[in-house]
Amino acid sequence: MSKFDDLLKQLGTGVWNVFVVVAMCYWIPQITSQSMGAAFMTPELDHSCRPPPDALEDPRGATSFQCEYNATVSEGSVEERACTRWDYDNSTFTNTLTSEFNLVCGRSYLRAAYKSVYFLGGMIGAMLNGWLSDRFGRKTMLVVGSVTYSLLANILSWLPNFSVILALRFWMGLMHPTSIHAGYTLAMEVNQPKHRAATGILIFLPWAFCDIALGGYGYLLRDWRWLSFTLSLPALLFLPALWFIDESPRWLIVRGRYDDAMLVLRRAERLNKVELPPEEELRTLMEYIKKEALVEGRAGEASTPGFIDALKVIAKEVTVLVKTRRMRSITLSFYAQFVVLGMVYYGISFGADKLGVNPFVYMAVNGVVEIPSGTVTIPLVDRLGRRLSCTLSFVITAGSLMVLGFIPSGLNWLVIVMALMGKLGISIAYQVVFLYACELFPTEVRVRGLGTSTILAKAGAMVAPFILEILGNVKSWLPLVLFGVAAFLAGVVTFWLPESLTAPMMDTVAELEAAYGAKDTRDATDEHQMEQPNETTRDQA
Structure with missing residues (x-):
């Protein structure tokens, strides 16, 4: 067991570290509702062309998924033209991105793009989040990721332009792994080793419960704007919790920020109602922990490259x-x-x-x-x-x-x-x-x-x-x-x-x-x- 794990054992489990886990258990459903809720935003809908006045009547009658209509042109000839307006089946959903922005026929690929652009952002975020978290700190990246994600999610609900919606979805996808990786790492680094396996399972368990709740909530609220907005609002309630979350003391120690680490440890000592060694002994322990990290090949945290x-x-x-x-x-x-x-x-x-x-x-x-x-x-x-x-x-x-x-x-x-x-x-x-x-x-x-x-x-x-x-x-x-x-x-x-x-x-x-x-x-x-x-x-x- 490392010296830092020994220090965590002395701190025990109390308000200080449990609060981080509970906060992350609340944050995970905010991510789930936006990533999985996309299924209700861009569904495939039955639709029929709403023909203009110059359209010829289709002797076969209107059909679902109609993308063209016949129109009379000069000298009585008939021409097939692309449909520009449609009537949608609103029996399941009252308003969706599909119906509001006409994501059918030649624009049907945009339904897939709405979901995929989020994962594109997530893929790029996954490339960067480890480096960002090591360079700027776990709490810093949790703050950046969660604040940006929450604000973008609430703004997206009222945007009138689909291209801008796609752009915001990309940035939300970018913040998805940024906030989760930083928060998860922080939770692991403030909990005793014996509780880490349970912590890892507990943090992600709300994902499944959110899926269950999302099915019922989507049934009750079938307008995409109001669904998106009301799903986004709870994310704002997470932001005040960031004020009470400390930076990872392990990261502070490895970066050589002993004074900041000391303040965090004393606060943890007070909240968990335990007693840590005197300051001189803690500073000696910090020096040892930093050397231990260098020996174990984790020097990147102490001096993160550009x-x-x-x-x-x-x-x-x-x-x-x-x-x-x-x-x-x-x-x-x-x-x-x-x-x-x-x-x-x-x-x-x-x-x-x-x-x-x-x-x-x-x-x-x-x-x-x-x-x-x-x-x-x-x-x-x-x-x-x-x-x-x-x-x-x-x-x-x-x-x-x-x-x-x-x-x-x-x-x-x-x-x-x-x-x-x-x-x-x-x-x-x-x-x-x-x-x-x-x-x-x-x-x-x-x-x-x-x-x-x-x-x-x-x-x-x-x-x-x-x-x-x-x-x-x-x-x-x-x-x-x-x-x-x-x-x-x-x-x-x-x-x-x-x-x-x-x-x-x-x-x-x-x-x-x-x-x-x-x-x-x-x-x-x-x-x-x-x-x-x-x-x-x-x-x-």
Whole structure:
């Protein structure tokens, strides 16, 4: 146990650190409502062309999804023209972005863009958040991320221009991982080691409960502007809590800001009603903690490189991930799995309008199936091991989604059951794969391996809405069947990974190559004397 963890043990658990966890438990649903609520903002609606006066009457009658009309031109000839105004089916939603900005026909791709641009911002944010958090501090980035996100969410609700809405969605996506990563890291760094596993689960548990509530709330409020605005308002209530949250004392110590760290520790001592050592002893301990961080290879927190230098470091670290044979096999396998995880998870979540099911029930039940995924994972991986658990969860996802192509029309209940079994499978897979990757990536490249994998998960999430939009217009079940095929391939890829249940966690790439018998044992560690960030976390959203 590190000296800082010993210090946390002396501080114990009380108001000071519990407040951070409770605050993050409140913040996570604010993120969920905006990222998952997009399903209610841009649904696919039945629509028919509202023809102008010069249009000829269609002898076949008006049809849904009509994009052209026939008009009489000079000399009695007939010309087909693009429709510019439509009548929408408002039986499910009274007002949406789809109907207000005519996101149909030639503009239908903008429905997918509304969802994807958020994940594009999230992908870029995932690249930057570790560096930003190490350079400027956990609380600073939590403040920047949450304040910016809250203000943009409330402004977006009343914008009259769709291009500006897309721009704000991008910036909200950028702030999504920024606020979550900083807040999660802060919560981990102020809690005792024995409580960190429970803290990690507790912080993200409200995501599932918010999905459930979102289904009911969307049913009650079906105008996108009022839905968006009322979902955004609670985020403003989080902002006063930032005043009472302290900067991570560990980050302050490693950065050499001992006076600031002392003030934080004394406040924690007072709030938790404990007694810490005298100031002289604490300052000696701080010096030791800073040296400990340097020895453990986390000097980057003490002297964070500039942005360009940080990009060069990342490039070198990624090279190490694919330089040797066994490390390359593990890295590429996890990269493929994380792309599938992001794509399938959000593809299922946004697939209600393509399946023709009630979107509100679908959203609520989506949240319900996420709750057991957290409780099932731990006994599953302990009994079956990582590789078999991973394969099994992907196969369950694949089987549930691929069968959708064979379900007769009218059996909506069976469609929902199969889709949600797929959601349960991919939710379990998400947790198993993340644990699996934590154990297989050696210590010297673990942070960068997980970080780049998270970026690829965001890339998968970014393409999911376009797959739903494009393939869903061919056959409504085709996108989810494709997601099922992708999940099956991800399960196959798992066979390239070694079991890690009873194996020790490796510290270097050289140890991994030797342990798993790779022929190419070139030592990548000689070139890998670089700085490592402190924390990495699964970013859900």
